[in-house]
Amino acid sequence: MAFETVIGLEVHVELGTKTKIFCNCANEFGAAPNTRVCPVCLGSPGVLPVLNAEALALGIRAALALNCEVRASSKFDRKNYFYPDSPKAYQISQYDEPIGERGYVEIVVGGGVKRIGVTRVHLEEDAGKLNHSPLGDYSLVDLNRVGVPLIEIVSEPDIRTPEEARLYMEEVRSILRYCNVSDCRMEEGSLRCDANISLRPAGQRAFGTKTEIKNMNSFRNVQRGLEYEQRRQAEALAAGGEIRQQTLRWDEASERTILMRSKEDAHDYRYFPEPDLARVELSAEYIAARRAEIPELPADKRERFVRQYGLPAYDASVLTASRALAEYFDAVAALVRDAKSASNWIMGDLLAHLKVTGQEIEQVNMTPQQLAQLIGLIDDGTISTRIAKTVLRDVLEQGKDPRVLIEEQGLAQISDEAALRAIAQRVIEANPKSVEDYRAGKEKALGALVGQMMKETKGKANPQMVNRMIADMIAGD
Ligand SMILES: [Zn+2]
Numbered sequence: 001m002a003f004e005t006v007i008g009l010e011v012h013v014e015l016g017t018k019t020k021i022f023c024n025c026a027n028e029f030g031a032a033p034n035t036r037v038c039p040v041c042l043g044s045p046g047v048l049p050v051l052n053a054e055a056l057a058l059g060i061r062a063a064l065a066l067n068c069e070v071r072a073s074s075k076f077d078r079k080n081y082f083y084p085d086s087p088k089a090y091q092i093s094q095y096d097e098p099i100g101e102r103g104y105v106e107i108v109v110g111g112g113v114k115r116i117g118v119t120r121v122h123l124e125e126d127a128g129k130l131n132h133s134p135l136g137d138y139s140l141v142d143l144n145r146v147g148v149p150l151i152e153i154v155s156e157p158d159i160r161t162p163e164e165a166r167l168y169m170e171e172v173r174s175i176l177r178y179c180n181v182s183d184c185r186m187e188e189g190s191l192r193c194d195a196n197i198s199l200r201p202a203g204q205r206a207f208g209t210k211t212e213i214k215n216m217n218s219f220r221n222v223q224r225g226l227e228y229e230q231r232r233q234a235e236a237l238a239a240g241g242e243i244r245q246q247t248l249r250w251d252e253a254s255e256r257t258i259l260m261r262s263k264e265d266a267h268d269y270r271y272f273p274e275p276d277l278a279r280v281e282l283s284a285e286y287i288a289a290r291r292a293e294i295p296e297l298p299a300d301k302r303e304r305f306v307r308q309y310g311l312p313a314y315d316a317s318v319l320t321a322s323r324a325l326a327e328y329f330d331a332v333a334a335l336v337r338d339a340k341s342a343s344n345w346i347m348g349d350l351l352a353h354l355k356v357t358g359q360e361i362e363q364v365n366m367t368p369q370q371l372a373q374l375i376g377l378i379d380d381g382t383i384s385t386r387i388a389k390t391v392l393r394d395v396l397e398q399g400k401d402p403r404v405l406i407e408e409q410g411l412a413q414i415s416d417e418a419a420l421r422a423i424a425q426r427v428i429e430a431n432p433k434s435v436e437d438y439r440a441g442k443e444k445a446l447g448a449l450v451g452q453m454m455k456e457t458k459g460k461a462n463p464q465m466v467n468r469m470i471a472d473m474i475a476g477d
Helices: 053-065 162-178 219-238 284-292 298-309 313-319 323-333 339-357 368-379 385-398 402-409 417-430 432-439 444-456 463-476
Strands: 003-014 077-080 090-093 100-109 112-125 129-132 139-142 149-155 191-201 211-214 246-251 256-262
Touching (some): 003 162, 003 219, 053 112, 053 149, 053 284, 112 162, 162 219, 211 256, 298 313, 298 339, 313 323, 323 339, 323 368, 339 385, 368 402, 417 444, 417 463, 432 444, 432 463, 444 463
Antiparallel strands (some): 077 090, 100 112, 112 149, 191 211
16 A cells, blocks of 8 residues: 655754843853853742843744744743753743744755745743763753743644655755854754654545654754654554554664653643733834845745856755855856856865865855956966866965966966977877877877877866867878
8 A cells, every 4th residue: 555654844943142032141052061041041939031032033034034924913821841951840932822824935856846834933942951871870951051042843744755854954944044043053953853754545635643753863864764754654554553643752873763652641731821921012114124134045046046147956956055155156156257167166176175174165265256266267278177176275275366376386278389389299299100090080099199298288288279289280291
C-alpha cells in the first residue's frame, strides 16, 4: 500500500535582542551558568514583567516577513507546567491571540515553487537549560536562557517529504537572517525544530495518527530524523500495526527515534491570560514601520537575479543563501561586463575558499571591487583564467589588489606580438611532426603546439593570440 506523508513543523527562534523579553538581563549565549539572571526572570515573588519593545518589534517584523496577518490587538497567556527549567512554574506565551496568523513560506523543490502555510507566529519566553550528568545521577540547571525572547512559528501540515521539511527550515532561517531578527544558529540553539509526522493511505483525506519528534539540532538531522520516522511508521502500518501518538526524541548517536512520553502523559497546560501584562495594541503606523524594515527577501532576490542578470535559477538560489553573499554578488556584478562570470567565480573558487577556511563571506579578505578587478583583467586579456585562480588565492591570503599582485609576480600575459612570434618560431621549428600533422588536417596537432608555447612562457602567453599566431605562421610558411 502506498502512503502519503504529512509533516508539520514547530520552529522556535531566539530573537537577537540586547536584553531578555521581560527584564533587563543580557540576552547572550555562552556566559557562565546563572550569571545572566535577576529576580524577574528567576520568578521571585512580587516581581512584574515589562515587555521589551525590541522583542515585540522583531517579532512583528518576523511575522510580516513570513507573510502573516498581524493582529492589531494580541495578548499574553500563562502556560502552566512544573519542571526545573522554569522557576515560575509557568511560561509566558501566547495562546489564542498570537501576534501573527495565516502566513506562508515558499520553498523551491523539484524545479518548482511550493507554498507552505504558516498557521501562526507567537511571542514567548525561553526556558532554562538542564545539563544532565553523564552518569545520569544528577542534573544541573542553567537559568541564563530563562526569559530570552522567542518566536514560535507553527506551519500548516503542508509538508510532504523530509526533504521539504529541511528546505522549509532553511528558507525560514534565511528569511529571518535577512531581516536581522535572529542569528538562527542551530548549534547554539537559537533555531530549534519540533516536527509532527503522520502517514495516511494515498488518497485518504483524514490524517493518520501522528508522532512528534524533538531534538533535531541540525538541518541534516531534521531530514534524517523524519526519514527514520517515516520509514518506521510505513513499516508498522504495512505490517498491519497501529501508530501510537507519542513524543519521540531523535538520537543522533544511534540514528533512531527514542520514546520520551506517550499520549497518556500529555500535558494540560491550563492556559489563562497573563494578568501582569497589558494587551499589545498596535497602530497601523507601527505595523507599517515594521514592514518598512524588511529588506528584499531571498525569494525576491532569487527572482531578481534571474531577471536582471540572466542567471540560472540554481546560481540565484546559491547566491542568495545569505544576505551578505547576495550583496557581495550584486556589488561584483555591477562592476563586470558579464554577471555570469561574477557568479562563476563566487560559486566556484570563493565559496570553496569559505568552506575550507570556515569563514563567512563577511570575513573574507577580498572586496567585491577586487574580485571585479580580477575578472576585468581576464576580460581584457591581461591574465589567463588559469593564472587568475592563483591570483585569487593570493588576494584572499594577502588582501592586495589583483593588479598589484600581477605586477609584483610578473604574471601578466605576454601579449607582445614580436616576443610571442619569436617563441612561436622556435616551437614550430622544434616540432616538425606536429606541424606536418596539422597541415595534414589534424586540428589536434595545433593544440599540441599551443601547449608547447604555454609551457615555454610558463602559462603567461595569451592563448587566443598564440592559437591564431601559430595557425597563421604555419599557413604562411
Ligand atoms: Zn532577568
